[in-house]
Amino acid sequence: MGRKGRIRFATVWLGGCSGCHMSFLDLDERLVELAGLADMVYGPFMDAKEFPRKVDVTLVEGAVTNRANLAMALMLRERSRIVVSLGDCAVTGNVTSLRNQFPVADVLATFLSCGEGSVPAMDYDAVPELLPRALPLHQVIAVDGFLPGCPPEPERIWTAIGCLLRGEPVELGPEQLTFG
Amino acid sequence: MTKTITIDPVTRVEGHATITIRLDDAGSVADARLHVTEFRGFEAFCAGRSIWEMPGITARICGICPISHSIASARAGDAILGVDIPPAAAQLRRIANLASLIQSHALSFFHLCAADLLLGMDHDPARRSLWGLLESRPDVARNGIRLRQIGQQIVSLLAGERVHPSWAVPGGVREPLDAERRRKVAELLPEGVAIIRSSFELIDEIYGRHGAEVGTYGDFPSLFAGLAGEDGGLEHYDGMLRFTDSSGAVVEEIPPDHYDLAIGERSEPWSYMKFPFYRNHAGREGGGMFRVGPLARLNLCERAGTPEADRELQTFRQLRGAGGVVTGSFHYHHARLIEILHALERIGEILDDPAILDRHIRSEAGINRLHGVGFCEAPRGTLFHDYEVDDDGLIRRLNLLIATGQNNLAMNRTILQVAKLYIKGGKVNEGILNRIEHGIRAYDPCLSCATHVYGRMPFQMLLLAPNGTVVDEIAS
Ligand code: SF4
Numbered sequence: 001m002g003r004k005g006r007i008r009f010a011t012v013w014l015g016g017c018s019g020c021h022m023s024f025l026d027l028d029e030r031l032v033e034l035a036g037l038a039d040m041v042y043g044p045f046m047d048a049k050e051f052p053r054k055v056d057v058t059l060v061e062g063a064v065t066n067r068a069n070l071a072m073a074l075m076l077r078e079r080s081r082i083v084v085s086l087g088d089c090a091v092t093g094n095v096t097s098l099r100n101q102f103p104v105a106d107v108l109a110t111f112l113s114c115g116e117g118s119v120p121a122m123d124y125d126a127v128p129e130l131l132p133r134a135l136p137l138h139q140v141i142a143v144d145g146f147l148p149g150c151p152p153e154p155e156r157i158w159t160a161i162g163c164l165l166r167g168e169p170v171e172l173g174p175e176q177l178t179f180g
Numbered sequence: 181m182t183k184t185i186t187i188d189p190v191t192r193v194e195g196h197a198t199i200t201i202r203l204d205d206a207g208s209v210a211d212a213r214l215h216v217t218e219f220r221g222f223e224a225f226c227a228g229r230s231i232w233e234m235p236g237i238t239a240r241i242c243g244i245c246p247i248s249h250s251i252a253s254a255r256a257g258d259a260i261l262g263v264d265i266p267p268a269a270a271q272l273r274r275i276a277n278l279a280s281l282i283q284s285h286a287l288s289f290f291h292l293c294a295a296d297l298l299l300g301m302d303h304d305p306a307r308r309s310l311w312g313l314l315e316s317r318p319d320v321a322r323n324g325i326r327l328r329q330i331g332q333q334i335v336s337l338l339a340g341e342r343v344h345p346s347w348a349v350p351g352g353v354r355e356p357l358d359a360e361r362r363r364k365v366a367e368l369l370p371e372g373v374a375i376i377r378s379s380f381e382l383i384d385e386i387y388g389r390h391g392a393e394v395g396t397y398g399d400f401p402s403l404f405a406g407l408a409g410e411d412g413g414l415e416h417y418d419g420m421l422r423f424t425d426s427s428g429a430v431v432e433e434i435p436p437d438h439y440d441l442a443i444g445e446r447s448e449p450w451s452y453m454k455f456p457f458y459r460n461h462a463g464r465e466g467g468g469m470f471r472v473g474p475l476a477r478l479n480l481c482e483r484a485g486t487p488e489a490d491r492e493l494q495t496f497r498q499l500r501g502a503g504g505v506v507t508g509s510f511h512y513h514h515a516r517l518i519e520i521l522h523a524l525e526r527i528g529e530i531l532d533d534p535a536i537l538d539r540h541i542r543s544e545a546g547i548n549r550l551h552g553v554g555f556c557e558a559p560r561g562t563l564f565h566d567y568e569v570d571d572d573g574l575i576r577r578l579n580l581l582i583a584t585g586q587n588n589l590a591m592n593r594t595i596l597q598v599a600k601l602y603i604k605g606g607k608v609n610e611g612i613l614n615r616i617e618h619g620i621r622a623y624d625p626c627l628s629c630a631t632h633v634y635g636r637m638p639f640q641m642l643l644l645a646p647n648g649t650v651v652d653e654i655a656s
Contacts, residue, residue, distance in 0.1 A: 017241060017246075018194055018243040022244060022342075025287070026329075026343070028325055028328075029325060044193075044194070045192060046311070065219075068217055108221075123450050126200070130219060
């Protein structure tokens with residue numbers, strides 16, 4: 001999709017629970033309004049396989065936890081004008097980074113004790129390797145804005161999107177700048 | 181020469197996955213695999229956490245079914261406290277779980293799948309989405325948005341928030357229901373029922389449009405597993421864990437907290453999702469494959485137990501093969517609508533009981549047992565949280581048996597079935613690949629929930645520049 005002169009809008013899901021995307025969907029009928037204002041060009045609810053070029057605004061959920069996330073983060077940065085960390089996992093690492101208190105090998109070794117049969121080594125041609133630590137997005141790419149919350153409530157997302165679509169700086173009140 | 185086709189990523193599913201299809205020399209499909217590519221490691225990092233924190237932490241496994249996780253977790257806590265929770269608390273959890281099912285099923289049907297089902301598998305990929313649906317079938321899209329909203333509003337009226345409320349706790353729930361909020365919940369139900377009634381008309385349109393395909397989407401015999409009420413009725417919170425076969429016969433019925441006697445798990449190096457199997461049939465064709473979720477629940481129950489859903493269930497049962505149950509996974513979509521209807525009716529019934537306003541909603545106790553299993557029917561199937569704790573209630577070991585994982589064998593078999601039918605002589609196009617992906621979407625998998633891994637990670641170090649480019653990389 002893409003009509004001239006309209007904002008090109010994308011959302012990306014990295015290492016998170018999708019709760020931030022659910023909160024985005026909790027915009028409910030405002031989704032219809034959003035679709036009237038911007039072209040949705042990429043996101044988990046769409047079929048584009050590759051992150052498109054020349055995106056105006058990209059909201060990113062989740063921490064960077066494996067190589068596929070890392071490659072995606074680098075690509076979306078290169079191709080987006082404004083990148084916003086959506087939710088605590090992207091902003092701080094949050095729950096996704098709870099694994100960082102253990103060496104990654106130990107995190108995986110926990111699973112050696114459950115299940116049956118022999119334990120195969122993972123095939124990294126088939127699945128992406130975990131990074132040694134799950135990282136907040138801004139440790140991997142430059143980020144233009146942060147929208148905290150686990151998840152950020154729909155009002156917060158709507159306020160931010162409204163500012164971005166109008167090309168204004170995002171102003172959130174103190175009550176909209178909380179974690180959790 | 182053999183060739184591999186990769187679909188990367190699988191889109192319009194909840195989570196991260198790829199599909200590979202291996203072709204033989206003649207260009208025919210030799211194998212197809214679903215690779216779940218994400219892993220977050222909850223089973224490792226929850227060690228040492230207190231049972232009081234677990235509903236809040238494990239809800240973050242999944243933003244689509246956080247209520248089911250928090251309820252299964254709180255119930256594992258109930259078992260560890262050794263308490264019977266107050267009846268009003270159990271009924272409130274039931275309502276929240278059903279409301280969560282309404283929003284999750286609406287998401288699957290309208291937001292993720294309706295574009296395939298109503299616009300067509302070969303529709304322009306740029307418009308094959310909720311946004312495309314808003315342009316060409318705005319009424320359907322708006323109904324889907326509203327139905328999902330109704331489920332979310334009920335969750336938030338009970339629990340205070342839509343996503344990740346801190347409400348279900350070991351021993352009960354944190355907040356009782358008052359008359360005002362009960363009225364608000366009850367007022368939402370008729371509109372939900374009206375939307376779902378009109379959505380059954382879409383089912384006829386869908387069967388008309390996809391008649392030729394219905395039988396190719398995971399239509400094979402398998403076991404079905406899920407909770408069944410004491411009277412054999414459709415159940416999402418309590419009851420027995422029942423396994424039935426494709427003839428509809430009950431193969432086994434056990435208390436759900438003994439799930440691990442019936443279900444084993446193994447893994448493969450090519451997916452971060454486990455492969456659960458029914459132990460007694462491990463050596464048979466299918467390797468102990470069973471299916472869970474809406475299709476399984478409707479197949480294994482004797483009745484829905486609410487009037488309108490029972491009528492729809494009768495219609496649904498006409499889809500079954502000779503003498504058996506409904507075996508095609510395409511019918512998961514239809515089953516989801518029936519379950520939404522049932523959930524709306526059932527919530528209404530529960531609200532009618534004045535006891536729902538009881539202010540006694542939490543049983544207080546200390547750690548009385550060192551092991552507890554919590555369970556419920558999550559939207560996608562039976563969910564188990566299995567905790568071992570120390571005397572202080574800190575987790576020593578946990579196992580999460582996730583609904584989506586239990587469909588892993590069936591999902592792999594389904595994409596193989598679809599791929600074999602459509603890929604001939606090595607020829608593929610976008611529409612065919614989308615059909616194969618739809619084989620996964622029918623199960624509405626939640627892949628963030630389902631990941632788990634075995635194996636040792638090699639040592640690896642990445643040196644990143646401030647702008648994120650990889651400057652150097654050291655790996656063993
Ligand atoms: S911030 Fe919270 S809601 Fe968002 S992805 Fe992370 S855990 Fe889920």
